[in-house]
Amino acid sequence: MKLHKFNSADQRRYALEKKLGLKLEKIKSALIEDESKLHCENLIGATILPLGVAGPLKLVSLNSGQKRLCFVPLATTEGALVASVNRGCKAISLSGGVKVFIEKVGTTRGPIFYVKNLAEAVSFKKWLTQNQSKIRSALESSSNHLKFLKFDYQIMLPYFYLRLYFDTDQAMGMNMVTIATEKLAELIEKELDIRCVSVSGNFCIDKKPAYLNFLSGRGLKVWAEIEISSAVLKQVLKTSADRIFSVWLSKNIGGSLISGSLGYNAHFANIVSAFFAAVGQDLAHTVEGSLGSTSAEIKGENLYFSIYQPAVMLGVLGGGTKLQIKQEAIKVTGAKTSQELAEVLAGAVLAGELSLLASLAEGSLAKAHKKLGR
Amino acid sequence: MKLHKFNSADQRRYALEKKLGLKLEKIKSALIEDESKLHCENLIGATILPLGVAGPLKLVSLNSGQKRLCFVPLATTEGALVASVNRGCKAISLSGGVKVFIEKVGTTRGPIFYVKNLAEAVSFKKWLTQNQSKIRSALESSSNHLKFLKFDYQIMLPYFYLRLYFDTDQAMGMNMVTIATEKLAELIEKELDIRCVSVSGNFCIDKKPAYLNFLSGRGLKVWAEIEISSAVLKQVLKTSADRIFSVWLSKNIGGSLISGSLGYNAHFANIVSAFFAAVGQDLAHTVEGSLGSTSAEIKGENLYFSIYQPAVMLGVLGGGTKLQIKQEAIKVTGAKTSQELAEVLAGAVLAGELSLLASLAEGSLAKAHKKLGR
Amino acid sequence: MKLHKFNSADQRRYALEKKLGLKLEKIKSALIEDESKLHCENLIGATILPLGVAGPLKLVSLNSGQKRLCFVPLATTEGALVASVNRGCKAISLSGGVKVFIEKVGTTRGPIFYVKNLAEAVSFKKWLTQNQSKIRSALESSSNHLKFLKFDYQIMLPYFYLRLYFDTDQAMGMNMVTIATEKLAELIEKELDIRCVSVSGNFCIDKKPAYLNFLSGRGLKVWAEIEISSAVLKQVLKTSADRIFSVWLSKNIGGSLISGSLGYNAHFANIVSAFFAAVGQDLAHTVEGSLGSTSAEIKGENLYFSIYQPAVMLGVLGGGTKLQIKQEAIKVTGAKTSQELAEVLAGAVLAGELSLLASLAEGSLAKAHKKLGR
């Protein structure tokens, strides 16, 4: 059965229902956006995810210097997640707000070139260094929204790996940078007769769990911090600074290192995936989003707590953000730019980490799941 | 504003709309399931993801020996993904079907215990070895659907890390194993006076990118393979065995290793996240799902191609699968059990990998995205 | 010039001297062992390493329950190393002795087999599980000193990786296990017609920095611990518990994780390499020896400190231990068995870590090197 021969989701779904002897009523009802605007082949309808909201979350941006209150939309089927982030938001608001800082690393694409030998690799490297403006012209020729930032390289013969970094403005921009990279590959093939084996060579590295993204970053690097008083720890989080510290050290750090993890955190992936699903990001970028570390420090009886995410890939233009339902969720956050959206995520991730570590410290994780999750 | 004080999604959304001066029409319309059955706190509605279908996919199960045809529902906003998997399915069907094999590793949970010193660690280890039936009783006391399989341990003083493996039957089962682990923690605290610092200690390791899951597996280990003739390579995939081999070696292997990746693949995460979103799995498990390797071998002019995913966490009961819309999608796959669902995923992942590597080999990736994605 | 054509080190060295116009007087003088007993081809003499001794080190074995005093021979050209270990030994002795525990994991070898497809891999796995005694017979046929312990496996098609664990008694035993593995390969090739691609397939994994050895161990797993009073911290180590804790947390843990390290320590490799050189071990096993973690905990004003080395490869028989000069150094340690030798190493490693962290905490590292190293 060739679903792509049909002209509409209704026809395809109908054909599939007939073929399989099923009724796909909910999948039909969920198609509440104009299908001509959806980028999904063989469309038969849509699926849903429940949408909850945590907050208000008090944010202080160290980039802009501005404070704001925002709400955090989270799409999830996992009970207790929204409640957990919500509790963290409350602790944060009572502590003056979470401070966040964003550094743009850039969206990356990593083409592979085949070099005949070491001598060609060495001269290719030299050419790359000496022809920056020509390279920039090629890379920026395909879009006005894209700015080439820099490149890294690695030589593992007979392959030469490039990693190109781009500022993609308000879009996450993977498609944009792929097209730009093709332009550079054409230039190199023409000028140097060095063949591009693959426009994407995993030195990007996109949607795979890799130390490279931990070290060098990808998209945006995001930090957030809070200091919480013993009173708030006790009243809101039902625990103390030293208990959270102890869980943090033994679990987020010790447990992660003994497991060979690149994520020194408790559950970044939960918050990242639920937020990404809500605001129209690529769900597979949850992989990079789960990279990162947390830190805890006892200051008297207070707790200093911070999170670091080195590879946040998101945008407010393009991709899933074109859906009206995703625009509604972005409006709930109040974010106008990618950076502001990342600030909300950073605050939510800190809130979620703090709350889960507190639950573990007081021994209530299973109870929460029993009550909310089942 | 305290959203959790309201009694319904409508009331909460209305309050939020008023507070923010917004209209959340689509979020309202998407709430097509009975909200009393959704496990999401502070619910204000739902969000949607477009749903496409790839296939038919011809599967041969090496566990059951059975052959079947199935369809692959994928929920995504990324253009070209469904088309790519679909093309892979076509190549597979023309090649006699993808062979898949599943090995159950078990759902894991890793509590941390605080040991006073090395001597206590040594005697705790001995106790664990000598009291297996008592341990089993404690662990299996909370559910009839759960079977304790085995444990691993690590000692990093003053912490003792356990990793408990469970057969959770047809459910993914994280909540179930958390509750079971609390029972064991109670037993240990009572009998040995050794304190459980955290019921989850990242030696689990859940939703973080970690070599432990690559090596030891988590949930299900999944393999899939296909041999594709040069004719199918040429007609369907527009390329040849040696070109795919070359992209595989330089990108999936070389590019991954130089990036410190635990994913030796091109885009497992794309297929895993889209499939998980469609059939009601936990999206954050995309992190484990992006672990894994691919292999390619030139056999004459044919291509032998295989994939390996060591940590597939999924189920057909519990969690998001309780939504009717997810049940509809599961029915589209034809899977009755977790294992059958994993077989469909394995076939789809192989299809998607093969198709993307072929696109890269023939240089059409950017073109596909330009046409389908924007 | 074909050095291997000559019959003695003198002839070879003489030929080389003539060819290069050099005099190699020291290299000649250093050849103080009977060359017929040295396993080094193209021998032209020997080289030396200065030998210092740290200690006495007070050891408490948790395996045997025995206490003993021992000395630690270290061969090194790096100033400050012996002094540093020596200072640690003093702090240990004043604190009642370092407690050590050894767990035998076994020497490993990992052959690779070529399987035609997934079905063959599955049936090979079944064969391995069902023919344990036949496998044992093959493996143990070549030596009386070798006992087969267990195997792990991994399937990455078309390759099947085995990891065989052996008890090699008092020898490190790599050669022994290679020979044994060949016997198994012969059996498998004969019985199953499955070809052994390589008798060593890096799933061993020998002399490469790998998380597998961190997680599963290799050779011996070694733990050591000490609790040091504030008085000893102040008088011997010139610092305090909280300062050492702070350096430990930021450097050994934080600095290591941000660097993608498998060694969560300050300088295991220094002590391991100097000890291995002194007592006749394979220097390349320094790689595994540099794996491992340290931990610190503040107990009131005391410091609890421990080290863990998961992959210590050593022996008191075979290899370099056949040299008389290595036997002398082993006698200095008082060790009669591999386990006792590992106990000395564990104590020395703890001593060295403690002392270096204390130096860093008080800011005296560069000073020590300026005074002792140049």
Added chain:
Amino acid sequence: MKLHKFNSADQRRYALEKKLGLKLEKIKSALIEDESKLHCENLIGATILPLGVAGPLKLVSLNSGQKRLCFVPLATTEGALVASVNRGCKAISLSGGVKVFIEKVGTTRGPIFYVKNLAEAVSFKKWLTQNQSKIRSALESSSNHLKFLKFDYQIMLPYFYLRLYFDTDQAMGMNMVTIATEKLAELIEKELDIRCVSVSGNFCIDKKPAYLNFLSGRGLKVWAEIEISSAVLKQVLKTSADRIFSVWLSKNIGGSLISGSLGYNAHFANIVSAFFAAVGQDLAHTVEGSLGSTSAEIKGENLYFSIYQPAVMLGVLGGGTKLQIKQEAIKVTGAKTSQELAEVLAGAVLAGELSLLASLAEGSLAKAHKKLGR
């Protein structure tokens, strides 16, 4: 017994002999260098390692353009190692010589600073960027042989990690850069009131197995390549291009990745440690030296083979190279500079890898060890 109270190695050894009831004759005889020039505390004598020579090795430097013949001194107690490198050298010489290329990355040191909060981290980063010349002055004030190259940084609150890169001329230079780093720490503490927690913070990262060194390099990056004809493969290496390729792919690549290795090679560590011991380098730097990858490519019936070592730490001045016996060995290599010494190492490493893979391919590894090693 306080060995450091004695004034000479003889007195210390005598005291130790008396104390332990031993005679350390060989350790005494091995002390053939002037002990006043040895940097080893509590000296009691020396130990030896047998010294063999492989070669001649034909080298072509892509840096200088020069060709030369050299010999490779290797200090080892492991039978078959020198023979193996020697065989590789023969294959190389018959193939026109190994081409090598060296890139200076620089010796690194990574101090940690304590920042009170995110805002201080951000302003510290800005200060570092805006005060490069002041930083350079501080760093270069302590030595004329040292040139500051660049810095990287990481923020994991409350810690700020720097990685300083230096050109240390002809010395490996760890002590030099530690002293320089102290000068910078003083400047920062004085100007910014930001405390240096540790002058070495493992973001260096020295002597630990870490992906950072694989990715960013340390000391020197080294590449080497050769193309070997089928005739030489057959006559010298007793095998063929496709068999070596197959072992390389399944072992060096597949076996390494499934083991979570940072060393995609067969036995770099063997050659690095034996060479370092011979020519007076720090043995613990074998850890970085074992990082790296190999590659193989079938070209018709020829084999293209290359190696890459990203983190070679060595020098021809300072440290162990002050011993006369090490100078003799350096003269055997013909190297006048660190770069030339690294070129010899690179060639030897390629030779050793090639020869071992050939042995594994033809199934003669165990046989060689049986004959030469025992």
